[in-house]
Amino acid sequence: MTAPEAAPGHPPTPASPTKPASNVRWIICALLFFATTINYIDRQIIGILKPTLQAELGWSEIDYGTIVFWFQAAYGIGLLACGPIIDRIGSKLGYAGAIAIWSFAAMAHALFRTPGGFSFARFALGLGEAANFPAAIKSVAEWFPKKERALAAGILNAGANVGAIATPIVVPVLAIQFGWQAAFIVTGMLGFVWLAVWLIYYRAPAQHPKVSPSELAYINADAPTMEEEPKIPWRTLFRHRGTWAFMSAKFLTDPVWYLFLFWLPDFFAKRHGLDLTSFGPPLIAVYLLADVGSVGGGWLSSALIRRGYSVNAGRKLALLVCALCVLPIFAASTVSGLWTAVGIIGLAAAAHQGWSSNLYTMVSDTFPRSSVASVMGIGGAAGAVGGMLMANYVGRVLESVGSYAPVFVWAGSAYLVALAIVHLLVPRLEAAPAPTVTR
Structure with missing residues (x-):
């Protein structure tokens, strides 16, 4: 006989937490993976079409840098706003609203031809896309025990790489056959397909009709219920060192990933003479490596923890390995061979994604689930500010010296x-203390 399904509101039972009778949490993880894939297709399309749009619409390097700047500005604003909203209304409605906004904005790019018009569309896109990772990591915190969170975060984060792989395959075909406007319209429509599935299927674990009692016990084995967790007001999150650590790391390292998304096609075009019809294979190779890094980085820290390392040691050792693997990118702009450059950049992209998988998981290690989306939003906003500075910096470096070496x-x-x-x-990953109550 199979274990009975949990009814809505069904409490955890004493069923063994080590062998759950259902695996609904991994279906939820797959939905998060596909949402992130769509998110990155809509985000990266501007980079793929950069040479085409510059040639057809007459944009300068500074014009393109300004367009990227406004996406980053909106992304930062959206991250600050969406975290508290998602923590208040929940993952289901928060995610649904976000993907509706960003899908409309993605399709709206087809209406514009000027840098100002594209900046407006990118601003709207940034506002919507900002909610993706806060909502996704909050969902992971709700659906997975700590020992599986880094792996789950790595899998959903791999959606970014799949999106980055799909974009140079799909977008050139659409742009060449039907014009660049069609590329924005068709890719923007994917979000509405996902939205329908999400609204039909997603529930919180305790309310999901397909979650067995043993899976619910497994999910909640190492965590208090949401009702028992401390509620940390948004403003007081800035009193915690964990918030500032996450903000600092995102500010310094998110711009590197934005560099890959928005400028890598241009690097291959300028340094190795590729164009819309030929830079697909190098980009696919880079993001395939990034996919391996995303899942591998999450697996590494989870494996270390299973072998007896503390959560603190496991996460930080994985972060150190990833940081060391980025170092060879110093040479990417000086090597003459295309595939040598692809290998160096691909290793750095893999390391970044492994780094991100563990950095995201640190938030759920140190903050209650009721505050995860808020902390994710604050850190993501810091990363967006770093990305804004990067966009201006790269645009001006290319306009003045024409080389990616300093970058x-x-x-x-x-x-x-x-x-x-x-x-x-x-120094140690520990749960944030509950706020003191003053009378």
Whole structure:
């Protein structure tokens, strides 16, 4: 006989937490993976089409940098706003609203031709896309025990790489056959397909009709119920060192990933003479490696913890391995061979995604589930500010010296600096203390 399904509101039972009779949590993880894939298709399309749009619409490097700047600005604003909203209304409605906004904005790009019009569309896109990771990591915190969270975060984070792989495959075909406007419209419509599935299937674990009592017990084995967890007001999150550690790491390292998304096609075009029809294979190779890094980085810390390392040691050792693997990017702009450059950049992209999988999980290690989306939003906003500075910097460097060398030097050093700051601020990963109540 199979274990009975949990009715809505069904409490955990004494069923063995080590062998759950259902695996609904992994279906939820798959939905988060596909949402992140769509998120990155809509985000990266501007980078794929950059040479085409510059040639057809006459944009300068500074024009393109300004368009990226406004996406980053909106992304930062959206992250600050969406965290408290998602913590208040929950993952289901928060995610649904976000993907509706960003899908409309993605399709709206087809209406514009000027840098100002594209900046407006990118601003709207950034506002919507900002909610993806706060909502996703909150869902992971709700659906997974601590020992599986880094792996689950790595899998959903791999959706970013799949999106980045799919974009150079799909977008050139659409742009060449039907025009660049069609590429924005078709990819934007994918979000509404996902939205329908999400609204039909998603429930909180205790209310989901397909979650067995043993799976619910497994999910909640190492965590208090949401009702028992401390509620940390948004403003007081800034009193915790964990918040500042996450903010610092995101500020320093998120711009490197934005560099890959928005400027890598242009790097291959300028340094190796590729165009819309030929830079697909190098980009796919980079993001396939990034996919391996995303899942591998999450697996590494989870494996270390299973072998007896503390959560603190497991997470930070994985972060150190990732930071060291980024260092060779110093040489990416100086090597003459295309595939040598692809290998160096692909290793750095893999390391970044492994780094992110563990950095995200640190938030759920140190903050109650009721505050995870808020902390994710604050850190993501810091990363967006770093991305804004990067967009202006890269645009001006290319306009003045025409080389990516200074940019890659900065990218290679960012992770070790960030890890040092994280360790100084949070020598041990511990749960944030409950707020004191004043009378």
